[in-house]
Amino acid sequence: MDVVFGTHNVGSLPTLLERARHNDDAQLEILESLEVFPSTLPTKRDSVYSGWVSISVGCNNTCTFCIVPSLRGKERDRRPGEILAEIQALVDDGAIEVTLLGQNVNSYGVEFGDRGAFAKLLRACGDIEGLERVRFTSPHPAAFTDDVIEAMAETPNVMPQLHMPLQSGSDKVLKDMRRSYRSTKFLGILDKVRQRMPDAAISTDIIVGFPGETEEDFQATLDVVEKSRFATAFTFQYSKRPGTPAADLPDQLPKAVVQERFVRLTALQDRIAAEENAKQLGETVELMVTATSGRKSEQTHRLSGRAKDQRLVHFSVPAGCETPRPGDLVTVTITEAAAFHLIADPADAEQYSVRRSRAGDAWDRAQAESCGAPANGASVSGKPGAVSLGMPTLPIR
Ligand code: SF4
Numbered sequence: 001m002d003v004v005f006g007t008h009n010v011g012s013l014p015t016l017l018e019r020a021r022h023n024d025d026a027q028l029e030i031l032e033s034l035e036v037f038p039s040t041l042p043t044k045r046d047s048v049y050s051g052w053v054s055i056s057v058g059c060n061n062t063c064t065f066c067i068v069p070s071l072r073g074k075e076r077d078r079r080p081g082e083i084l085a086e087i088q089a090l091v092d093d094g095a096i097e098v099t100l101l102g103q104n105v106n107s108y109g110v111e112f113g114d115r116g117a118f119a120k121l122l123r124a125c126g127d128i129e130g131l132e133r134v135r136f137t138s139p140h141p142a143a144f145t146d147d148v149i150e151a152m153a154e155t156p157n158v159m160p161q162l163h164m165p166l167q168s169g170s171d172k173v174l175k176d177m178r179r180s181y182r183s184t185k186f187l188g189i190l191d192k193v194r195q196r197m198p199d200a201a202i203s204t205d206i207i208v209g210f211p212g213e214t215e216e217d218f219q220a221t222l223d224v225v226e227k228s229r230f231a232t233a234f235t236f237q238y239s240k241r242p243g244t245p246a247a248d249l250p251d252q253l254p255k256a257v258v259q260e261r262f263v264r265l266t267a268l269q270d271r272i273a274a275e276e277n278a279k280q281l282g283e284t285v286e287l288m289v290t291a292t293s294g295r296k297s298e299q300t301h302r303l304s305g306r307a308k309d310q311r312l313v314h315f316s317v318p319a320g321c322e323t324p325r326p327g328d329l330v331t332v333t334i335t336e337a338a339a340f341h342l343i344a345d346p347a348d349a350e351q352y353s354v355r356r357s358r359a360g361d362a363w364d365r366a367q368a369e370s371c372g373a374p375a376n377g378a379s380v381s382g383k384p385g386a387v388s389l390g391m392p393t394l395p396i397r
Pocket of ligand 1: 057060062067068069140
């Protein structure tokens with residue numbers, strides 16, 4: 001072992017490793033509070049076209065199933081200027097999409113005494129030139145206020161997408177989880193969001209089989225799921241997490257019961273997701289092209305992208321048309337729908353267009369710097385369809 005460090009001093013890791021190497025001795029450092037925000041550390045980003053920006057760490061809530069409060073401590077908020085500077089740096093680097101990240105993003109500002117800080121931050125993102133897509137995760141229903149909905153609706157680069165953890169539709173289970181909203185409030189927020197943004201895709205997290213969950217409680221979750229019409233849901237089977245209050249609750253449910261409920265919940269949500277996706281048929285959407293790889297895309301000859309509402313769309317490039325680079329924006333019409341993805345197979349060039357973006361240029365630069373070739377046969381100079389010196393490219397139809 002070289003280094004032992006706490007969650008609050010991940011920023012010291014490079015120094016600790018270097019010290020361990022130099023001293024030829026294991027290093028230990030565990031700090032009580034955070035000194036450097038994780039996202040300000042040097043990172044290698046997964047993609048040049050989008051980035052994650054931490055706006056806060058820690059959480060002031062005490063959900064009984066969650067280990068975050070004891071691991072990460074109280075919420076710490078970064079100053080807006082620091083966040084906006086980091087976003088600007090990402091944009092200068094070629095990113096056109098950012099996701100604001102926090103355990104509880106809409107309580108952002110509580111540390112420096114500004115309850116409206118998150119809505120203001122969203123609006124400020126709208127002023128960053130070149131930033132085309134802003135997302136955030138995750139808000140907490142208890143702290144979700146109308147000013148955030150207004151900021152989302154009125155800021156064009158904030159995407160019509162919301163991930164709002166439900167966890168349970170039963171008010172009794174929510175109380176046992178120490179989640180301070182109730183199902184009526186949750187559904188009320190979704191109504192308001194959809195009133196202001198009718199095209200918003202809403203996703204959620206749900207835990208099945210929390211200790212003491214009765215069949216009636218579970219039915220309440222199914223009811224809320226039915227009413228909520230989630231585009232997607234991340235569903236989890238409850239399992240004891242040592243160190244959390246829920247781990248010591250009586251009435252832990254047998255695995256078979258949890259499994260059976262989980263199957264019913266996912267079947268319901270899969271049906272809803274398929275129905276909601278079917279409504280997209282015939283819709284024209286703008287996709288940000290993502291880097292695709294794997295056997296499936298090789299077989300289908302399709303590329304992939306994310307719509308503004310974050311739906312995953314696999315699309316084909318009509319013969320003779322420009323192949324986009326990851327980070328470019330493509331406009332297509334949806335021709336097929338499934339529960340977890342959409343398909344767009346444009347019949348001809350009339351039904352397909354590409355908007356080359358700074359993010360696509362950044363992708364080309366990154367490829368060139370890593371000794372790869374510009375993606376999909378696109379040229380570094382920006383002219384489509386140039387020969388890529390025999391390096392492998394993604395196939396097109
Ligand atoms: S589940 Fe989310 S809101 Fe609840 S304690 Fe954990 S991080 Fe905080």
